[in-house]
Amino acid sequence: MEGDVKSRITKKSLKLSKRNLIIAVAVFILLLIMPQFLSAYLNGVAVRVMIYILLVASMNIVNGYTGQFTVGQMGFANVGAYVTAIMMTNYEISFWIAVVVSGLAASLMGALVSYPARKLSGLYLAAVTLGFSEILRVIALNWISVTGGAMGIAGIPVPEIFGFRLSTPLSTFYMVFAFIVIMLICNYCVISSKVGRAWISIRENEEAAKSLGINTYRYKSLGFIYGGFWAGIAGAVMAVFYRFIDSNMFSMADNFDVLAMMIIGGQGTLFGPIVGSTLVIGSLEAFRFTAAYRGIIFGGVIIFMMWVRPQGILGKSTKDGPIKMFYNKLVSRSKANRKGGTA
């Protein structure tokens, strides 16, 4: 029976079909070429979209696969950003070391938050994770000797690779693009591994997972730790892209934006975060000309998406197709008949 569940999970939610693979490769090549023809402004927008992809995907690990309800991903990004900024400006450590360290620091924070969080679910968990993120923000705002307080940290150096300075949006684009590709491959491997299957089983039915001998506390913690790592890396990228960070960049509203992007894209899907953040940031940028009315349109787009496609763009449809529905009707009718016959 376990094998049956295993094969069903891998087949339904993970397998890349041949068509999807071709599309993915085509998009990959397109994305490699595209930035060369875009203006610096559009490349900057693309980098912002990709930073959000990292964040949304890290939230998607916890919310989409583990089935928990965390809102505080910006807190991990906060830690990552400050670790990178402090390491690079104060100690002149290379970005490539700083990015890994900030990912690990955010993982540590994930482990910390998972301690109270693993016992909670639903809105209680949302409150704790959101609270954790806010606590980190307020600490960053008030620990002036380390984080610069409200002034933030300015003049973060440009990352270098083989003597080549990644200073323009174009070069940053390729750097973040590489991070995203690495992340997607990692996510794919983790989710199709034993850990990922444990996560999905916790999402589907926590009690059943427990009864099958899965240590749910440990796997939930692992989800927070792994998700926190990529959120930390997103924060590190934010630090070197904006060259300036302050605690306002990691506010509660940003947490909610990330949540909205994840659900609009479709949670529990590998490519949902990409679609969600592209659509949300893209629509925000596209309506820039409306100035003061932009926020209204942004809110309207979120509500509209929920009305039209509540499961997210890439999410599986909750309604069955017409054939399945017909089949269900037949089965239920024959069952009812059988019951009526025996009674």
Added chain:
Amino acid sequence: MTAAFIFEQLINGLSQGSIFALFAIGYALIVGVVGMATLCHGEVIMIGGFMAFFTISLSWIPTNIIVMALICFIVPALVGIVIHIICYEKFLDSPRHISLVCTIGMSILLINLAQIVFGTQTQGVRTNQVIQPRSFEVFGVFIGMIEITIFIVVIVLCILLALFLNKTKYGVVLKAVSQNRKAAALMGVNVKRATMVGSLLGCGIAGIGGMLFALYYSSISPLIGPPVMIRAFSATVLGGMSDISMSALGGIVIGVMENFGIAFAGSAMRDIFAFMFLILVLLFLPEGLRLGGGRRRGR
């Protein structure tokens, strides 16, 4: 650290906590009756606060606390109906996170709309025109008229709500829907209308809370929403979600904790005392303050 100082902080905390209690009562009503968490509660409170501002500053509205409370109840309640139709009604049977995201969109929309309609700057609310700036000395501690007004309004409102929920037929209907929506529907309750009344009441009470908030701080801005919403949310979680009286208690506890926290650790950290307290409570009491049994609706 004299006794008078502690007593003063306690009074401050209680008056602030009573305002938070109103927010939390509204929140718990929505979570209980509609069954949905909301993230645009702060914006409803903000609209209530602006209604208080307009009752004072517009000359053709009589500046009287009862008229003001009525206006501050009705307008947010109407907003509540709009929120209900857009964010909850269609998704009553869908997973919860869908309507939650809808309320995120609604909150962004309302903040930006308020910035366009009410203006972006912080508005001063002339509290003195409604409540006389007098204070009474009790045991060497001064208690202002505003604090007394807050206590009276909150207590009266709580009594009215308790009477409504326990003694009237519609109140019982709301409680039935909050306990089991399907069973209530089978008993012939119009669930759609009951949930709408629930969110109407919740938003209206939050609006009166917003009025008291604006009067207490003598200022209101379109951006007060999120930090205020957080306190309502924390208080409700503390009360075990959907339990109205416990949520009110949670609000008072958070108000008192926050004031003592500010008194002892400085106001820079004011936004996180509620959270720190909440995390500590949830570490040891995962069900919130509600120690007894009962079904948990937080999932």
